[in-house]
Amino acid sequence: MEKPPRSTTTLSLDDLADQLVAAAVAEGLDTFALSGYSLGGPVAIRAAARHPERVTALLLTATFPHRDNRLSLALPVWRKLAESGDLELLAQYLTMMALGADALEAMPDEQLRQALAFTTASIADGTPEHAELAPRVDVRGDLPHITAPTLVISTTQDWFTSTRLHRQLAESIPGAQLVEIATGHLPMVERPEEWQQLITTFLDQHNA
Template sequence: MTTERTLPHPRLDVLTRGSGPALLLAHGAGGGIEGNFGLVLDDLAADHSIVGPHYPGAGGTPVATDPLELDDLADQLAASAVAAGHQRFAVLGESLGTAVALRTATRHPERVTSLVLTAGFAVADPVLALTAELIRTLGRAGEWSAVARLAVVSCRSPEQLATIPPAALDDAVARAAAGMPPGMLDHFDLVSRVDVRDDLARVAVPTLVVAPLGDRLVLPESSRRLADGIPGARLAELPGAGHLLSEPDRAVWLRLVREFLAGNA
């Protein structure tokens, strides 16, 4: 028997758009709703009600005064959706957002109807763990330009990096720096502590796992382990795609997601 968990008062800044079945978005570390989902927001909002909460230190949500906790974020995401008028919803998570989405599904199983997990992980793999540690070390030292350079290298696939002319690298770094939210170090601190391995077998809703095979930040094997651990999960692989999906890769992702959601409405 499932006992409905009491939701907290919602306190996150939330982007809402569209109408139709509810889609709750869980963004990644050092990102936001527009940064992670901007290429597809208008398309998804054409026939879905988008609810996009921003973690502390992203969007309009103030920076946290205490370390972020996964349970609290999961409860806040669910509370944001309910406050927007949606008692049940699918959850789309990317990167850190996959762990938030999974925890939302296991803490609020009566509300979550399906999951889409992209570039995800149950626990930080060695590449992600070392990168998160380096980002926090550089950020605490005020070396934000170095953090931005690391982001450019980590979040693009080898194929994407090969197409950037040397003269355009500084622009890419500047864009990465401009997109980093105030709560970035808090987000990556949580990345280093996430462990939802015990949640996987408890997921009882249809799940699509999308693995970008050119991901240099979260190893594709981490996505495969998610799919292996979640009962009945479907795995879709994006050859050559990086951690942040390019416009062509996002178009493929959108087709996969739309087909999955249509089959699990």
């Protein structure tokens, strides 16, 4: 499959949110549930705030409304490694930060090498642009205006996004539900069935 083109301009949260909604509408979906993971969370939040008539449910996993001190320390390292072109070193950093302690320490040496190789090969060309956008993200003003039923999935072993930020999302979005999963930043890798069940159960409850 051909890679999407790399952005030639500075990324804008509003533009990304509008592009996301436009892509769904172009596929014939008048209304739809949105799932936002990590940096995709603020994009989904902004989309739900700007297009409330379109979004039937909002699912937020391992994400954040703004950068806290932890992200202020972690994001510049991510950006500098991405800009350096040393993808193997970037993969080591991302693997260390993204996997929860349980999953990381359970890996034998060979599996860890395979995970590093996979991560190296899957790093997107646009990672420097993503890393530039992340520190500028602040959707706290959007949160009280979200009208869609919202599920916040808190990854309790996460070194990137803290449980404090997850709770802030749940407490600031009207009626939001908070659930926890004992993983790092990659619940879809560490506990995929449990993560999927949390989402499908919520969507079934809200007919979304």
